[in-house]
Amino acid sequence: MASPQIDHGYTRIANEILDQTMKRKFNGTQLSLLMAIWRNTYGFQRKEHEMSIRFLAEAIGAHRNQVDRELTNLVERHVIIVVSTGKRGSRVLRFNKNHEEWIDCHLNSGLSAKTVTELSPRKVTEHTANPRTKKERIKKRNKETRPTKKYDEDSTYYKMASYFHDKVRAVAKAEGLGHLIIKANLQSWADQMRLLVENDEVEKRLARDVMDWVVTDSFWKTNILSAKKLRDKFPELALKMKATGKQGSGRQNNQMSQNEKLMREIEEEMAREQSGAEEAFSYHQQLLPELPNGRR
Incomplete structure (x- = not known):
């Protein structure tokens, strides 16, 4: 006994x-x-x-x-x-x-215990705080689960994925966790970057700042090892970054690394898009007839 x-x-x-x-x-x-x-x-x-x-x-x-x-x-x-x-x-x-x-997942009507376990805290909050109709939920799910498109290496989202992957790989190697990202698919990472910008409406500059910060934070750097996890946790990460008043120090070195070149190209592409819009507006203004009071 x-x-x-x-x-x-x-x-x-x-x-x-x-x-x-x-x-x-x-x-x-x-x-x-x-x-x-x-x-x-x-x-x-x-x-x-x-x-x-x-x-x-x-x-x-x-x-x-x-x-x-x-x-x-x-x-x-x-x-x-x-x-x-x-x-x-x-x-x-x-x-x-x-x-x-602790981040708790409270059971709510319409959510089983299994569902709460499988959902991330961010998704549970979205489900309970902003309920959608069944049609809207299906439409959103189909949009996010559609087959991943092919991204060229020169595309903005691929460059963002490559930038973050290189940072995560360096952290993982230093922490002895390199095996966790050895099979990373940059096409999938690029698609997560697209969803982050287009679906979640996150500005690219903010995304870059959070990427720089998360790989320096003592807690998050070993827990955010993929683009999907970055997107899932992005609202919380952005708030934490602003609360600590810190941003990544990856660009403090005077010598530009390959990663920084990629992000510089992204910024230049955004600047060109804005400049093109302004030039188009100016051109159309010139085509308008001049009114008697000197206005167009």
Whole structure:
């Protein structure tokens, strides 16, 4: 008969953490992951520890894909913090006991628990705060899921994708996470940039500033490793950037890098478009007949 005793070991955890955990909308796998992380940090009188996906999967008896998916959700919601990359190449994880920073996904009418788990916090907010008709939702979904178009290397969106990819690749390599973007598809990244600008109506200059900033932020640089994640989190990232009053320092070096050349070309293209519009307006003004009072 099992007879657990605290003399054989126990995990000290504040009651406030347990109270907040019970109130939040975590699914079964997420709760198991939280307990596994508590066990291997607080249970050994430490705040953080290197834990691989395989280790956590064995600890809670779940498939690695499922663990990877739900752990990513906890990281995105600021419940778990990725501190760094450990000596064995896995992530060093820490539980964020400041529950006021957690991003919660509240269940609402029309949203199942599975739906809340799969949606990012940004998408849940959009769904609950700005409900659409079924026809509008289908139209928006079809627009975003249409086959990815082919982008030339000289196109603006491809240049934006290449610019961000090079920055992310440098961060991933430095953090030992290069394997996560080794198969990055720049065509897909370019399409996400198009959606960011055309669908989300984000200005290109703001997009560039956020790209520069996110790869320097201690928390986000290891959590935004793709163009899709950048787009999904863009509103939150832009607010964080403005709140900290910082922007990326990638252009402080006097010697222009290849990435900076790409963004300079994008800016010049935008300037040419504006100049062309002004010249066309001036030309049409000249064609108008002059009125007696000197006006056209």
